[in-house]
Amino acid sequence: MGAGCGMPVLRVPTHYTAEQLPVAEKLPLRVGLLIPESTLDYQYHASSEVAYQFGLNLPEVCRQIFLQVFDSVVFVQERDYRSYDLIIEPSFDDAKTRIDAPPLFAFSRATHAVIGMTFEAGNASGMRWRKSFVEDMTTGADGMFQGSAVSKAVAAAALALRSELASAASGAK
Numbered sequence: 001m002g003a004g005c006g007m008p009v010l011r012v013p014t015h016y017t018a019e020q021l022p023v024a025e026k027l028p029l030r031v032g033l034l035i036p037e038s039t040l041d042y043q044y045h046a047s048s049e050v051a052y053q054f055g056l057n058l059p060e061v062c063r064q065i066f067l068q069v070f071d072s073v074v075f076v077q078e079r080d081y082r083s084y085d086l087i088i089e090p091s092f093d094d095a096k097t098r099i100d101a102p103p104l105f106a107f108s109r110a111t112h113a114v115i116g117m118t119f120e121a122g123n124a125s126g127m128r129w130r131k132s133f134v135e136d137m138t139t140g141a142d143g144m145f146q147g148s149a150v151s152k153a154v155a156a157a158a159l160a161l162r163s164e165l166a167s168a169a170s171g172a173k
Contacts, residue, residue: 018060018154031074031086032084032087033066033076033087034078035059036089039090040055044092044098052099054092054147058150062154066158069159069161069162092118093132095116096115098114112139113136113147115134115150116153117134117157118133119132135153135156137149
């Protein structure tokens with residue numbers, strides 16, 4: 001039964017913590033983190049009865065993960081390339097996201113979550129970087145940690161950016 005049939009949609013807030021990246025020297029860059037409302041409000045509808053709210057704590061998880069890579073990470077409202085060395089913009093990819101969950105209120109089996117995210121980064125000199133990441137996670141019978149796949153996707157993006165920017169910096173020397 002869909003929401004139009006009088007049955008409300010259960011909105012499941014997903015809370016997840018930031019992944020710890022392998023320790024490495026931080027890149028000396030000031031990063032603006034631009035997270036559009038559509039990303040903050042992102043919900044994956046696993047069924048007509050259940051929607052997982054993956055955007056809820058994305059800003060803080062992104063900030064914590066990217067602070068492991070860059071000297072400074074600040075939330076921004078627009079692409080301000082004069083004040084920041086790099087602007088990073090995450091978004092969810094609905095076509096690559098899915099949750100294989102048990103029926104509502106059936107807590108007897110595990111939940112499998114696949115999260116697709118795209119990250120774009122750019123700077124004032126015209127450098128553009130865009131990559132998609134798909135991460136998955138199988139949870140226990142309680143199904144409470146689907147959002148951990150989001151944290152894994154952010155971590156994968158941070159590691160890829162660190163690697164590529166560090167390589168570019170060492171090649172420019």
